[in-house]
Amino acid sequence: MNTTTLTAPAQAPASSHLTAARERGPHAPTPGGRAAEAVRPTTLTMAAALNAGLRRAMDHDDKVLLMGEDIGALGGVFRVTDGLQRDFGEQRVVDTPLSEAGIVGTATGLAMAGYRPVCEIQFDGFIFPAFNQIVTQLAKMRSRTSGATSLPVVVRVPFGGGIGAVEHHSESPEALFSHVPGLRVVSPASPQDAYWMIQQAITSDDPVMVFEPKRRYWDRGPVELAGRDRGRVRALDEAPPLHSARVVAAGSDVTVLAYGPTVRVALDAAVTARAEGTSVEVVDLRSMSPLDLPTIEASVRRTGRCVVVHEAPTFLGLGAELAARITESCFHHLEAPVLRVGGFAVPYPVARVEEHYLPDADRVLDAVDRALAY
Amino acid sequence: MTETISTTRTGGATAEPSHGEPVMVQLLTPAGERTPDPEHDPLVAALDAEALRERYRAMTLARRLDIEATSLQRQGELALYASSRGQEAAQIGAARGLRPQDHVFPTYREHALAMSRGVAPLDLLRLYRGTSHGGWDAAETNTHGYTLVIGAQTLHATGYAMGVQRDGTVGTGDDDVDTAVVACLGDGATSQGEVNEAMTWAAVFKAPVVFLCQNNQWAISEPNTRQFAAPLTERAAGVGLPSVRVDGNDVIAVEAVVRAAADRARSGGGPTFVEAWTYRVSAHTTSDDTTRYRESDDDALWAPLDPLVRLEAHLRALHAAGSGEDQDVDAFLADVAAEADVLGEALRGDVRDLPDPEPASMFDHVYADRHPLVDEERAWMQDWNAEGDQP
Numbered sequence: 001m002n003t004t005t006l007t008a009p010a011q012a013p014a015s016s017h018l019t020a021a022r023e024r025g026p027h028a029p030t031p032g033g034r035a036a037e038a039v040r041p042t043t044l045t046m047a048a049a050l051n052a053g054l055r056r057a058m059d060h061d062d063k064v065l066l067m068g069e070d071i072g073a074l075g076g077v078f079r080v081t082d083g084l085q086r087d088f089g090e091q092r093v094v095d096t097p098l099s100e101a102g103i104v105g106t107a108t109g110l111a112m113a114g115y116r117p118v119c120e121i122q123f124d125g126f127i128f129p130a131f132n133q134i135v136t137q138l139a140k141m142r143s144r145t146s147g148a149t150s151l152p153v154v155v156r157v158p159f160g161g162g163i164g165a166v167e168h169h170s171e172s173p174e175a176l177f178s179h180v181p182g183l184r185v186v187s188p189a190s191p192q193d194a195y196w197m198i199q200q201a202i203t204s205d206d207p208v209m210v211f212e213p214k215r216r217y218w219d220r221g222p223v224e225l226a227g228r229d230r231g232r233v234r235a236l237d238e239a240p241p242l243h244s245a246r247v248v249a250a251g252s253d254v255t256v257l258a259y260g261p262t263v264r265v266a267l268d269a270a271v272t273a274r275a276e277g278t279s280v281e282v283v284d285l286r287s288m289s290p291l292d293l294p295t296i297e298a299s300v301r302r303t304g305r306c307v308v309v310h311e312a313p314t315f316l317g318l319g320a321e322l323a324a325r326i327t328e329s330c331f332h333h334l335e336a337p338v339l340r341v342g343g344f345a346v347p348y349p350v351a352r353v354e355e356h357y358l359p360d361a362d363r364v365l366d367a368v369d370r371a372l373a374y
Numbered sequence: 375m376t377e378t379i380s381t382t383r384t385g386g387a388t389a390e391p392s393h394g395e396p397v398m399v400q401l402l403t404p405a406g407e408r409t410p411d412p413e414h415d416p417l418v419a420a421l422d423a424e425a426l427r428e429r430y431r432a433m434t435l436a437r438r439l440d441i442e443a444t445s446l447q448r449q450g451e452l453a454l455y456a457s458s459r460g461q462e463a464a465q466i467g468a469a470r471g472l473r474p475q476d477h478v479f480p481t482y483r484e485h486a487l488a489m490s491r492g493v494a495p496l497d498l499l500r501l502y503r504g505t506s507h508g509g510w511d512a513a514e515t516n517t518h519g520y521t522l523v524i525g526a527q528t529l530h531a532t533g534y535a536m537g538v539q540r541d542g543t544v545g546t547g548d549d550d551v552d553t554a555v556v557a558c559l560g561d562g563a564t565s566q567g568e569v570n571e572a573m574t575w576a577a578v579f580k581a582p583v584v585f586l587c588q589n590n591q592w593a594i595s596e597p598n599t600r601q602f603a604a605p606l607t608e609r610a611a612g613v614g615l616p617s618v619r620v621d622g623n624d625v626i627a628v629e630a631v632v633r634a635a636a637d638r639a640r641s642g643g644g645p646t647f648v649e650a651w652t653y654r655v656s657a658h659t660t661s662d663d664t665t666r667y668r669e670s671d672d673d674a675l676w677a678p679l680d681p682l683v684r685l686e687a688h689l690r691a692l693h694a695a696g697s698g699e700d701q702d703v704d705a706f707l708a709d710v711a712a713e714a715d716v717l718g719e720a721l722r723g724d725v726r727d728l729p730d731p732e733p734a735s736m737f738d739h740v741y742a743d744r745h746p747l748v749d750e751e752r753a754w755m756q757d758w759n760a761e762g763d764q765p
Contacts, residue, residue, distance in 0.1 A: 065540075091540055097578055102529060102571035109479075109533020112518070115540065117533075132568070136523045137530070144507040145519055147739035181740050181748075205742035290746050 042224070047217040049191035050080045050156075052225060053198035054118065058088050061116060064202055066093045067103050068120030068156075077122055078158055078217050100130035107153045108138050116152045116202055124159040124211075125168025125348075131176075138207045139182030150205045154198070158214035159187075160261040160311050161358055164351040171348050172312035174260075177209050178289040178321075185289040186242060187211040189263035191221040193286060196239035199226075203236065211288075213261035245292035247299060251281030254305040254368045257296060257322060259285040262309040262359060269364035280368060288318055296322070297329050304335035305371040309359050314342035336374035339367045396607040398651055399631055400621040404679045406687025408626075417630040423689065423698035429470065429625050430685050431710045433462035436486030437682065438714035439495050440656070442721045443485075443502065447660040451725050452502045458485045460623070460655030463681030464588045466490050467628025468556070468650070472636055473549070475516065477538075478556045479531035482520040483588075487558070491517040495717065496724045505728050525566035528585065531557035532572045535581035535639075544582045545642030552640035556584045556632075562593025564609065565601050573647065577614035582639035584632065585615070585647045588622060590654035595667040610647035622650030623681040653679070733759060 044052065058064045066081055066088075072095035075082030085093035096103050100121060107117035121127045127134075134155065141149050161170030178185045184206050188194040194212065201208035226235060240246060248263065249270045258266040263284045270280035283299050285291065300306045306326055308319035323338035341359045349357045401411055401418065421429075440457040447455040458465060461483070469490035472478070480488060485498050492515040500509035501520060508519040521527035535555040538544050543553045557576075563569050564587065576583040587606060591598055602609065610617035616638075620631040628650055635646035653676040657664045677683075686707070692698040699706070737752035 097571070097574055099571045099574065101568045102532075102575050105526065105529025105568060105572070106533030106536060106575055109530035109535070110537045111533075112530060113534045113537025113541070115537050129567070132523065133526065133529065137521075137526050140507075142742065143739045145512065145739075146506070146508060147742075148508075148511055148513065150742055184741070184745075293746070 042222055043220050044191045044195075044223045045218050045220050046188070046191045046194045046212070047078055047080050049195040049221075049223045050198050050212065051082055051084070052223070053195045054081065054084060054202075055087075056226065057118075057199050057202040058084065058092060061202075062092075063114060064092070064116045064118065065110065066118050066120065067096050067107055067110075068094075069096055069098055069103075069122050071095060071120050076120060078214065080156075080212075080217070081120065100126055100128075101133050104130040104133040104138060104153070104155065107155075108133065108141065108151065111151045111153050112141075112149055116154075118154040118156060118198075118202060121155060121157045123165075123169045123214075124157055124171040124173055127155075127157055127173060130155075134177065134183070134207075134209075135180050139180045142206070143182060151207045152202070152205050153207045154201045154204075154210060155207070156198075156210045156212060158217070159211045160213050160215060161348060161354050162215040162261065164354070166351070167348070170351075170354065172211075172310065172343065174209070174211050174288055174310075175312055175317050178318060182207065183289060184208040184243070184287070185211065186287045187213065187260035188286065189213065189216065189248075189258075189260055189284050191219070191223045193240075193284075195223050195225065196236070197242055197286070199236055200239065200242040204242065208242075211260055215261055216264065219264075240286075243287040243290050243292060245283050245285045245287065245295040247281060247295070248284045249280065249282040251279035251303065253279045253281075253303055254307060254371050255281045255283060255296075255299040255303045256307045256309060256364060256368070257283050257285055257319075258309040259288065259318075261311060265359060265361055266309055266364055269361040269368065272361060273365060273368055278368060278372065285318075291322070291325070293325060293329070297326065300326050300330045301333040304333050305368075305374075306330075306334070306338045307341060307364060307367040307371055308338065309341045309364055309367075311343050311358055313345050314340045315345050317342055336371040339371055341367045394605075396605055396617075396619045396649075398619045398621055399627045400624050401627040401630060402621075402624045402684055402688055404623075404684050406684045406689075406691055408688065411630075414627065414630040414634070417633045418626050421626060421629070423692045426626075426685065426689060426692070427699065427706055429466055429629075430682065430689060431713070432466045432469075432490050433486065433625065433682055433685070434710045434714055435495075435717055436462050436466065436489055438718050439485055439489065439498070439721070442718045443499055444656070444660060446499075446722065446725050447502070452499060452660075453504045454659050454661060455499075455502050456483045456659045457654075457656035458483050460653045460676070460680065461588055461590055461650075462486045463625035463685070464586075464622035464628050464650035464652045467625040468586055468632045470625075471629045471632030471634075472554065472556065473640075475543075475550065475552075476554045476556065476636060476640075477516045477518065477531070477534055478558065479518045479527040479534070480520055480558045481524075481527065481560060481563070482522050483560070484520070484558055488515075488517050491515045493517050495721060496728070499721070499725055500728065503725060503728055505731055525559055525563035525569040525572075528557040528559055528563070528569050528572035529575070531555045532576045532579075532581055532583055535576065535583045535645075536579055538582055539579070544640060547641075549640075552582075554582050554584055554636040554639035556586050556636070559585065559587050560593065561587065561589040561591065561598055561601055561606070562596065563587075564606055565593075570609075570613070573610065573613045573615055573645075576645035580642070580644040582642070583645040584635040584639055585610070585645065586632065586650065587648065588650045588652055590622075590652050591672075592654050592658070592668070594658040594662060595664075606649050607647065615645055615647045617647035617649065619649045619651055622652030623679050623684070625681055625685060652681075655680075 319340035465486035
């Protein structure tokens, strides 16, 4: 059951010419600042797909602003906003003071003034100075004003571990925000989803937290870029709904629920399990709030067994809610208790031992085996 | 009389400042004497006797709201109330220094300011009765809802002002278009990180913000000495904000200072920090007990500095000098008192008549778009309550 080698990312044919370069204009850079302008790749890293999605959203709506630390000339520490300040100017791509509460608090004010700010929090562990603004203000302002105030604010959060980082750079705080009414919480697992979901989040009139799996930023995958007046490309409203889950690997014996960085882990486990004669269905949740329960429940009713995987500590993590929900709604279909595979109840560990903390395919397969043994 | 309100002995904040205290702008002494000030007089040149009576009237009505609301809380009709008593001049003066297109982001103690901007007194009490977390439509008066988390609104104001900059409604020279944004805060709020972030952001981006800090000397039970060890005007200077301290119990001076700050913001000159030096006459809220922490002579010290007392004295002096209205001052005061009685009576009835919201309305407006969990739980509550209604 050695699954430490990750599945090679899919590569799209280099000859394809479907990109957003033409709609961006002749001088716009290729998303992510890579390759030559003449080339229009359909294979992008997640970072480049996010960049393309942000660019398209800014092209379509002048009210869309980007705000964050080092997102301008530097292009963000992960280069997700590379080239955008050059093309859209300092009024729309704002290098902010080093002040997370300020970023979210002023974004809230900008939203009240009719703008659609997209905030970048540099790392998961640095979101807490903004926690007050997100929880007490951003999430509650619509309700407080009886619906008079829309808060179309996106908060982008590179999250999760596995990059060998120092403290505060590898955390998974998504459950903290999923617990807060008024927020929407999503996490893309692929470049294609990143491209669609960032745009959908921006068009939402509700605050949306987008947890971006930072160790997947450089994974490449096929991306169908939207374009205007092109028959063969999809418009934004043809993309899967922002809050829909998706079966990314069909199976019949056990359902594995994952999101963000652990979708790949679950898929790797499914490949190994299949070789051993076990059919694992992998569901990419994509959205943590709201949960797409119909899709989740349909899968669990088919398989009768469920394992939830996330990097965040299992205690009171998303898996706890999912286990409770599935037990209530699928009780008579379950052949085994819902099992959880996640991080431990410890501060995120030092990089040299983080592989022992992060759920890997072996731990997922162990849970699959335990579910099957009931 | 300025020395009476010496900044070295105010309320419980008795410690000698380690830094030099700023000059305080005062145009009307506690005795009601108008003091010449070449810098600020032009800003309030239009304040004739009629205009000053209007301000007296507004302050009186605000004080009546405080009295009635406090009584209503004692009768169990309001869950809580935070009085603005003593701060009427700071708030009415500020309101009069603004233009309709300006936006105000208040705390939860801006009743006089909000009333003066056109928010209905009854609407101010919905929050305190527990029938709403807001109470009014900000779009009608450009006066946003109350914020209870100390200082959080200063960032919203700063962000809103950054929006004004992007809208291009600053520095056009059109008095009806250029817009200033007021961030209200108190002395306690200056200890919040978010307030210091807001001041930094406003300064860095030269946003059209007026920070209106009503220093009422007390943050619940803690005096100024527990909030800052240097004058707030120095704090402002430290982040690059021009600042001014104004006698917050002098309605004329506050109007002048806020008008200057708002004019500066609208013209593209950037933010200003205004410290209105005033006094929280009442307790923090109806749940508070000042006898546990405040010396009785604090009240005695501030009583002669009351904003209504000095304006009344000034109105009498104006009338005596023949520069006022035809109507006798006592007759004017009687008219205002009668108007306040009408307000009070209406509030007593209207507050009691405020209906409780439908229980399931708590599910409305959590999100703009549909949310399955909200829908599910709303349906559950409706079913549950419907079953409970059955015999």
